[in-house]
Amino acid sequence: MKFSRQTTLRSQATVTGVGVHSGLPVNLTVGPAPVDAGFIFVRSGLEGRDREVQATAESVIATEFATVLGDREGPLVSTAEHVLAALRGMGVDNATIEIDGPEVPIMDGSAAAFVAAIDQAGILTQFGSRRFLQILKPVQVVMGDSFGELRPYAAGFRAEIEIDFTNPVIGRQNYSLDLTPERFRREICRARTFGCMNDVARLWSAGFALGSSFENTVVFDETRLLNAEGLRYNDECVRHKVLDVIGDLALAGLPLLGAYRSVRGGHKLNHAVLTALLADRSAWRVIEAETARRSRVYAEAGSGMVGGMIAPAYGPDVS
The missing domain is CATH 3.30.1700.10 (lpxc deacetylase, domain 2)
Incomplete structure (x- = not known):
């Protein structure tokens, strides 16, 4: 384990696949976020406005078939665990995850596509001390x-x-x-x-x-x-x-x-x-x-x- 400063992504990278439950196409883009931001999902494609949800335990509203995040208005994103595993596993502290559908794309069922997206975007060291x-x-x-x-x-x-x-x-x-x-x-x-x-x-x-x-x-x-x-x-x-x-x-x-x-x-x-x-x-x-x-x-x-x-x-x- 490296004890160092916080990290984010240098640029954006997009993956496209289908939702495991809906079977519908969905685009997901990982990108930079400020120091101490953590992981933030931004759900687009909704009527009127984008909605954001912080990827924290308090935002979990269901765990039956996958980890589902949401807010008072209801669920925002399902099957969040694979992209979150890729970010945490690769040592990223802060990132935005923009998604235009209700599910993170299942890709090949693993986190490999999200690791490839992180590699494409690059990892940038930030000034904040890692916590x-x-x-x-x-x-x-x-x-x-x-x-x-x-x-x-x-x-x-x-x-x-x-x-x-x-x-x-x-x-x-x-x-x-x-x-x-x-x-x-x-x-x-x-x-x-x-x-x-x-x-x-x-x-x-x-x-x-x-x-x-x-x-x-x-x-x-x-x-x-x-x-x-x-x-x-x-x-x-x-x-x-x-x-x-x-x-x-x-x-x-x-x-x-x-x-x-x-x-x-x-x-x-x-x-x-x-x-x-x-x-x-x-x-x-x-x-x-x-x-x-x-x-x-x-x-x-x-x-x-x-x-x-x-x-x-x-x-x-x-x-």
Whole structure:
């Protein structure tokens, strides 16, 4: 993790695709934003005026099939997690995301197209010091057989994700990642969304997932993978869950200094854990880059101190 100044995009870049639920064409443009702006969605194509929504946990109004952001007037943008994952994963702090439809385009089901757009636009260092949301104590949420936890971790952001599907082709998978732009690009950004054929058929019949296809979704039946080209990674499903976690937790508004572990999680669990964290003012604080750098040095030296507080000596818990 680099402890430095904030970043934004140098210029604009546009991607065009279809919405995964509507199947309709949509254009999305990422571009620069001022220091401390965070990620701002600008929805155009509405009657009368454009509308803006800050990409924060408070703006989440639904998590059933994807992360949906909105305001008092209703939903503005759905499936926000993939473009947010690309921005956070590539180390961008501030950006505008202009979109002319109700859904972020699904592209190939991964964040690769958004990473390419970031590369095209370029990343610009700004004068503001980078700020972090540092987790000071563990926060846990249990939802049925799903479990999620954010805990202190001074070295940056770490994801420890486990999935366990009854579908035998997917089964149980786990993946751990200490987030850097290099690792996000190499290991995570190309992992595609996935589903089982009976679920896809059910969504189609209900009028959802009309833009879903083998070009943007990894699809399994009870015995095999149905995509002719195969998987991009042997554990592509759990890697995509890591991608979703990075995008969902970008709604903290700042990069996290902490570790997130989830078992059988999804958008709803990710949002619930983040909301629980933010609701407990004793569980976090905002720090600037220099303080974060000192915290990392203390942790690496084995002092057990995080920002002047005793920190539990947690290690990865992946089975």
